[in-house]
Amino acid sequence: MNKGKENYNNIPLPDSLSDAIRTGLDRGQKYTAKKWITGIGSLAAACLCLVVFAQVFPFADGNAGDNANTPSPARSSSDTPVTPQAFSDEPPVEVQEPESYRIPCSTPKDSSRENKAYRIDEKWAPHRLVFTLYDVRDFDFEAISKPLLESDLVKDVYRSILLDDSAVSFVVELPVNMGYQIADHSQDGYVELTLNYNDIPDEIREIYYLSSAEMEGGEETAHFREALPTEDSSLVKTQDGKYLVVVGEFETQQEAEEMLARLEQDGMEPGTLHVASGMSDESPAGSSCQDTAAFPETEAPSSIRVYGTVTEINGSQVTISNDNQDDPYSTIVLTIHEDTLILTAEDGREKTLESLQLGEMLYAYVSPIMTRSLPPMSNADVIFCEIPEDMMVPTYAVITEVTADPDGTLSITTDQDLICFIREDTPVKTLDGKRALEHSVLQPGNRILVWYQIATLSIPAQTNPDEIRVLP
Template structure:
């Protein structure tokens, strides 16, 4: 159920131990805790029963669906039925550790067995944009190192080889361990929620809401922008901490950088 946040929310999340959990913030400022993801509701009920046997207060948590028409309390916009469908992205997000650099090709690997691109080769060409994760400082291929973690956005057109090879549009490097890399997306539509709140639909299956604390800047961070600069077709990098489980997902970014 929705909570005010603060110590109550922190203590509840801490009581879940090592179980994966995420805070979801509603538009009204309240919070709920989303815990776990399961193939069936039966599996979720069994996990909840196990937690309560281990000491969790009965009735404190409940099983909720992540479907857009059954979203848990704490959804960022409340009424997901008003949300438009997101557009398919023009690029695919991949990530991993650099295991080899050969000429203009960078090999990425990760340990996620469910990731269809757990191994992929990036073609770095003259059009590839390489940026640092914290402040978008431009880098070059020679700055990438074996052993570092990269996030990249690649063309859906790739070879059928194993691993596949694809042209990289954007590479994000120097990602600190204590922060998430920014998300690269294109704004495809600007619409309004039932209460009039502008919703910025992107091709990344994410909808952005601009909060009073959202900072909008040019890519180099030297010029402040406004929401009026976010128009359909604009490519952006967005940093955020929490996101709803609805489809499409929703978030209020902390910062947005607008690509030229």
């Protein structure tokens, strides 16, 4: 063997040589794979650039003349930007931009709540904003209402007349799902109203409230609201163009009935308001839009109850007055005629006009028909005098319905929102109280006096009378 080759074969090899060779092979494989990936990526990028270049600068060819005659929908399809809407069957959604309006108002004298320049209340059934502006002079309603009425974001705008000459009020009726923001710039003489549709739809629900009868609007509604024993009243325009005065917004009918009972306890005459309901996004239908056959017939009260101390006696006219500022008849003139009954409250004894004294407390039932003078004047049907302290004054009413229960109890409904349960031992007498009568004389149309001490707060109220007297 060659000496040199023998020496070469006898050279000792390091123990780590095998590991070093394996590591080198692995690095070589990774480098080769990386070069392939980089090459493919570069090729793809070049192809993409070529496609974009061809789209931006299309090459002219012999078919260019044919393209000019292609119908526009087909020819333009390749030029239409690709958007999510292009893949949807739904029509494009038009986004309504917010709209802002400046409502002029005076600068408040200070920042206290009592002297705020304006008040805005949100109401439902229908959805509306009630604006009240204070210390306003030369109010131009048309200048405010015209741009609002021209907007697709507003359904209606109408005045709400107030008796306060220094304040004005108007109502902006809004569609369902309409949101609003108020920016206070009263120091600069205006408040800014911004309208925009809500992202989250409003919940449509039934709302109960207390409602007046329909009115024509104007000062009639203002006087009506002023007479109510509550400040939570507002004006609503019906679908047939009339107006209602409404009070409160309640989730249930029971809550509305309880509120009605409280107002009547505070001096509001029965029948002034009634419980009504509507959907939160709808205006009241109005009488001309309703099917009246769907509603039971109701009896309007034949008389209105008033009270007060005697302040003046002038011939056959007696003026009474009380201190209840929320009473629409806090001062009224009673006209005494030949059929007027003047009775003592405790036992129903007849008295004369001459027996009435200045400063004496009277309760009276008067005709709903009265003059529009201030104070109003009305014919008195019954007057109660000599009223003991802590005594419930008798009720004068007309029977509208009589029903008999299986146990023999009579249920008498009257026009004063009062139901009387007549037991076997309930006294029924003539007007003077000297002669007892059979219960069978209690018939619809009869005029009666009802003495009782306790009644339910329901509508109508219910009681077990202590005594009933039948008028001739």
